[in-house]
Amino acid sequence: RKEVEQDPGPFNVPEGATVAFNCTYSNSASQSFFWYRQDCRKEPKLLMSVYSSGNEDGRFTAQLNRASQYISLLIRDSKLSDSATYLCVVSGLMGANNLFFGTGTRLTVIP
Amino acid sequence: EAGVAQSPRYKIIEKRQSVAFWCNPISGHATLYWYQQILGQGPKLLIQFQNNGVVDDSQLPKDRFSAERLKGVDSTLKIQPAKLEDSAVYLCASSARQGVSVNTEAFFGQGTRLTVV
Numbered sequence: 135r136k137e138v139e140q141d142p143g144p145f146n147v148p149e150g151a152t153v154a155f156n157c158t159y160s161n162s163a164s165q166s167f168f169w170y171r172q173d174c175r176k177e178p179k180l181l182m183s184v185y186s187s188g189n190e191d192g193r194f195t196a197q198l199n200r201a202s203q204y205i206s207l208l209i210r211d212s213k214l215s216d217s218a219t220y221l222c223v224v225s226g227l228m229g230a231n232n233l234f235f236g237t238g239t240r241l242t243v244i245p
Numbered sequence: 246e247a248g249v250a251q252s253p254r255y256k257i258i259e260k261r262q263s264v265a266f267w268c269n270p271i272s273g274h275a276t277l278y279w280y281q282q283i284l285g286q287g288p289k290l291l292i293q294f295q296n297n298g299v300v301d302d303s304q305l306p307k308d309r310f311s312a313e314r315l316k317g318v319d320s321t322l323k324i325q326p327a328k329l330e331d332s333a334v335y336l337c338a339s340s341a342r343q344g345v346s347v348n349t350e351a352f353f354g355q356g357t358r359l360t361v362v
Contacts, residue, residue: 232301235289
Protein backbone atom coordinates (compact mmCIF):
# COMPACT_ATOMS: atom_id res chain seq x y z
CA ARG A 135 0.00 0.00 0.00
CA LYS A 136 1.31 3.44 -0.92
CA GLU A 137 2.03 5.92 1.86
CA VAL A 138 0.02 8.62 0.11
CA GLU A 139 -2.85 8.02 -2.30
CA GLN A 140 -4.77 10.52 -4.35
CA ASP A 141 -7.05 10.46 -7.37
CA PRO A 142 -4.86 11.21 -10.41
CA GLY A 143 -7.74 12.85 -12.27
CA PRO A 144 -7.66 14.59 -14.65
CA PHE A 145 -10.13 17.16 -13.42
CA ASN A 146 -11.40 19.49 -16.15
CA VAL A 147 -13.44 22.36 -14.74
CA PRO A 148 -14.73 25.66 -16.13
CA GLU A 149 -13.41 28.97 -14.90
CA GLY A 150 -15.09 30.05 -11.71
CA ALA A 151 -15.90 26.51 -10.59
CA THR A 152 -15.10 25.07 -7.19
CA VAL A 153 -13.02 21.90 -7.19
CA ALA A 154 -11.92 19.62 -4.38
CA PHE A 155 -9.05 17.17 -4.22
CA ASN A 156 -8.75 14.40 -1.68
CA CYS A 157 -5.85 12.41 -0.37
CA THR A 158 -5.35 9.63 2.15
CA TYR A 159 -2.21 8.60 3.95
CA SER A 160 -1.43 5.22 5.43
CA ASN A 161 0.81 5.96 8.42
CA SER A 162 -0.91 7.43 11.45
CA ALA A 163 2.50 8.58 12.74
CA SER A 164 2.77 11.14 9.95
CA GLN A 165 3.38 14.56 11.41
CA SER A 166 3.19 17.25 8.74
CA PHE A 167 1.04 17.67 5.68
CA PHE A 168 1.29 19.83 2.60
CA TRP A 169 -0.10 20.54 -0.81
CA TYR A 170 2.47 21.20 -3.52
CA ARG A 171 1.76 22.51 -6.98
CA GLN A 172 3.68 21.33 -10.02
CA ASP A 173 3.35 22.99 -13.41
CA CYS A 174 4.16 21.02 -16.54
CA ARG A 175 7.91 20.35 -16.79
CA LYS A 176 8.60 22.41 -13.68
CA GLU A 177 9.64 21.58 -10.16
CA PRO A 178 7.14 21.15 -7.31
CA LYS A 179 6.49 24.27 -5.27
CA LEU A 180 4.82 24.53 -1.89
CA LEU A 181 1.23 25.70 -2.21
CA MET A 182 0.31 25.49 1.45
CA SER A 183 0.94 23.61 4.63
CA VAL A 184 -2.05 21.86 6.17
CA TYR A 185 -2.76 22.54 9.82
CA SER A 186 -4.83 20.36 12.11
CA SER A 187 -7.46 23.06 12.49
CA GLY A 188 -7.66 23.61 8.75
CA ASN A 189 -6.39 26.70 7.02
CA GLU A 190 -7.28 29.04 4.23
CA ASP A 191 -5.16 31.09 1.85
CA GLY A 192 -7.26 33.22 -0.44
CA ARG A 193 -9.22 30.90 -2.72
CA PHE A 194 -7.52 27.79 -1.32
CA THR A 195 -8.68 25.86 1.76
CA ALA A 196 -6.92 22.84 3.19
CA GLN A 197 -8.38 20.42 5.71
CA LEU A 198 -6.86 17.59 7.73
CA ASN A 199 -8.73 14.74 9.39
CA ARG A 200 -6.22 12.78 11.46
CA ALA A 201 -8.79 10.20 12.59
CA SER A 202 -9.59 9.28 8.99
CA GLN A 203 -6.04 10.01 7.76
CA TYR A 204 -7.49 12.23 5.10
CA ILE A 205 -6.39 15.55 3.61
CA SER A 206 -8.33 17.78 1.26
CA LEU A 207 -7.76 20.86 -0.86
CA LEU A 208 -10.60 23.08 -2.02
CA ILE A 209 -10.10 25.65 -4.76
CA ARG A 210 -12.85 28.25 -5.15
CA ASP A 211 -13.43 30.49 -8.17
CA SER A 212 -10.96 28.56 -10.34
CA LYS A 213 -8.68 30.57 -12.59
CA LEU A 214 -6.97 29.47 -15.79
CA SER A 215 -3.69 29.90 -13.94
CA ASP A 216 -4.71 27.21 -11.45
CA SER A 217 -4.15 24.56 -14.14
CA ALA A 218 -1.41 22.33 -12.76
CA THR A 219 -0.82 19.06 -10.94
CA TYR A 220 -1.53 19.19 -7.21
CA LEU A 221 0.58 16.90 -5.08
CA CYS A 222 -0.50 15.71 -1.66
CA VAL A 223 2.58 15.43 0.55
CA VAL A 224 3.17 13.90 3.97
CA SER A 225 6.24 14.04 6.18
CA GLY A 226 7.29 12.58 9.48
CA LEU A 227 7.33 8.99 8.27
CA MET A 228 10.28 6.87 9.32
CA GLY A 229 11.42 9.61 11.66
CA ALA A 230 13.44 11.37 9.01
CA ASN A 231 10.95 14.14 8.27
CA ASN A 232 11.38 13.79 4.54
CA LEU A 233 8.56 14.25 2.08
CA PHE A 234 6.37 11.46 0.71
CA PHE A 235 4.41 12.48 -2.37
CA GLY A 236 1.17 11.24 -3.81
CA THR A 237 0.88 10.66 -7.53
CA GLY A 238 -0.67 14.08 -8.00
CA THR A 239 -4.03 15.22 -9.32
CA ARG A 240 -4.04 17.01 -12.63
CA LEU A 241 -6.33 20.02 -12.90
CA THR A 242 -7.21 21.83 -16.13
CA VAL A 243 -9.33 24.96 -15.87
CA ILE A 244 -11.19 25.59 -19.09
CA PRO A 245 -12.16 29.07 -20.36
CA GLU B 246 17.90 34.52 -2.63
CA ALA B 247 19.36 32.05 -5.12
CA GLY B 248 17.43 28.82 -5.44
CA VAL B 249 18.55 25.22 -5.69
CA ALA B 250 20.82 24.82 -8.70
CA GLN B 251 21.01 21.61 -10.70
CA SER B 252 22.94 20.57 -13.77
CA PRO B 253 22.69 19.42 -16.42
CA ARG B 254 19.07 20.21 -17.27
CA TYR B 255 18.85 17.41 -19.79
CA LYS B 256 20.84 14.25 -20.44
CA ILE B 257 20.43 11.46 -22.96
CA ILE B 258 22.54 8.34 -22.55
CA GLU B 259 22.53 4.78 -23.76
CA LYS B 260 21.71 1.96 -21.39
CA ARG B 261 24.69 0.62 -19.46
CA GLN B 262 26.41 4.01 -19.61
CA SER B 263 27.15 6.09 -16.54
CA VAL B 264 25.78 9.51 -15.68
CA ALA B 265 26.20 12.04 -12.89
CA PHE B 266 24.01 14.89 -11.71
CA TRP B 267 25.06 17.85 -9.62
CA CYS B 268 23.13 19.89 -7.09
CA ASN B 269 23.97 23.05 -5.17
CA PRO B 270 21.41 23.71 -2.43
CA ILE B 271 20.32 27.05 -1.08
CA SER B 272 23.14 28.58 0.92
CA GLY B 273 23.06 27.52 4.55
CA HIS B 274 20.55 24.71 4.08
CA ALA B 275 21.60 21.72 6.12
CA THR B 276 19.34 19.11 4.55
CA LEU B 277 19.56 17.97 0.95
CA TYR B 278 17.34 15.48 -0.82
CA TRP B 279 17.44 13.67 -4.14
CA TYR B 280 14.11 12.61 -5.62
CA GLN B 281 13.27 10.58 -8.73
CA GLN B 282 10.11 11.53 -10.61
CA ILE B 283 8.96 9.13 -13.30
CA LEU B 284 6.47 10.54 -15.80
CA GLY B 285 2.96 10.52 -14.39
CA GLN B 286 4.08 9.81 -10.84
CA GLY B 287 4.91 11.85 -7.78
CA PRO B 288 8.53 12.34 -6.73
CA LYS B 289 10.08 9.42 -4.84
CA LEU B 290 12.83 10.01 -2.29
CA LEU B 291 16.16 8.41 -3.16
CA ILE B 292 18.40 9.81 -0.44
CA GLN B 293 18.41 12.46 2.28
CA PHE B 294 21.54 14.12 3.68
CA GLN B 295 21.89 16.11 6.86
CA ASN B 296 25.05 18.17 6.33
CA ASN B 297 27.42 15.51 4.94
CA GLY B 298 25.79 12.52 6.63
CA VAL B 299 23.14 10.21 5.18
CA VAL B 300 19.84 10.31 7.06
CA ASP B 301 17.83 7.98 4.81
CA ASP B 302 18.88 6.03 1.75
CA SER B 303 16.46 3.13 2.13
CA GLN B 304 14.95 3.66 -1.33
CA LEU B 305 18.22 4.17 -3.18
CA PRO B 306 19.03 1.24 -5.53
CA LYS B 307 22.53 0.88 -4.19
CA ASP B 308 23.64 -1.62 -6.81
CA ARG B 309 23.65 1.15 -9.40
CA PHE B 310 22.98 4.47 -7.68
CA SER B 311 25.36 6.38 -5.43
CA ALA B 312 25.34 9.85 -3.95
CA GLU B 313 27.69 11.96 -1.94
CA ARG B 314 27.78 15.31 -0.21
CA LEU B 315 31.40 15.48 0.81
CA LYS B 316 31.66 18.97 2.30
CA GLY B 317 28.06 19.27 3.41
CA VAL B 318 27.23 21.68 0.62
CA ASP B 319 26.78 20.51 -2.96
CA SER B 320 26.01 16.93 -3.91
CA THR B 321 26.35 14.53 -6.81
CA LEU B 322 24.11 11.62 -7.73
CA LYS B 323 25.54 8.93 -9.99
CA ILE B 324 23.95 6.07 -11.90
CA GLN B 325 26.24 3.29 -13.09
CA PRO B 326 25.19 1.46 -15.21
CA ALA B 327 21.96 3.07 -16.34
CA LYS B 328 18.86 1.08 -17.25
CA LEU B 329 15.92 2.08 -19.44
CA GLU B 330 13.69 2.34 -16.34
CA ASP B 331 15.97 5.04 -14.92
CA SER B 332 14.49 7.51 -17.40
CA ALA B 333 13.00 10.18 -15.15
CA VAL B 334 13.46 13.67 -13.78
CA TYR B 335 15.94 13.78 -10.90
CA LEU B 336 15.01 16.54 -8.48
CA CYS B 337 17.23 17.96 -5.80
CA ALA B 338 15.71 19.80 -2.85
CA SER B 339 17.00 21.46 0.29
CA SER B 340 15.60 22.65 3.59
CA ALA B 341 17.04 24.82 6.31
CA ARG B 342 16.70 22.41 9.19
CA GLN B 343 16.65 18.65 9.53
CA GLY B 344 13.68 17.53 7.52
CA VAL B 345 10.56 19.51 6.85
CA SER B 346 7.65 20.62 8.94
CA VAL B 347 4.88 23.14 8.63
CA ASN B 348 7.52 25.69 9.57
CA THR B 349 10.36 24.44 7.37
CA GLU B 350 9.81 24.43 3.65
CA ALA B 351 11.70 22.26 1.17
CA PHE B 352 12.77 24.05 -2.00
CA PHE B 353 13.26 22.16 -5.24
CA GLY B 354 15.62 22.69 -8.12
CA GLN B 355 14.41 22.54 -11.71
CA GLY B 356 15.60 18.96 -12.06
CA THR B 357 17.64 16.98 -14.54
CA ARG B 358 15.61 15.16 -17.18
CA LEU B 359 17.35 11.86 -17.94
CA THR B 360 16.48 9.77 -20.96
CA VAL B 361 18.05 6.33 -21.26
CA VAL B 362 17.85 4.82 -24.74
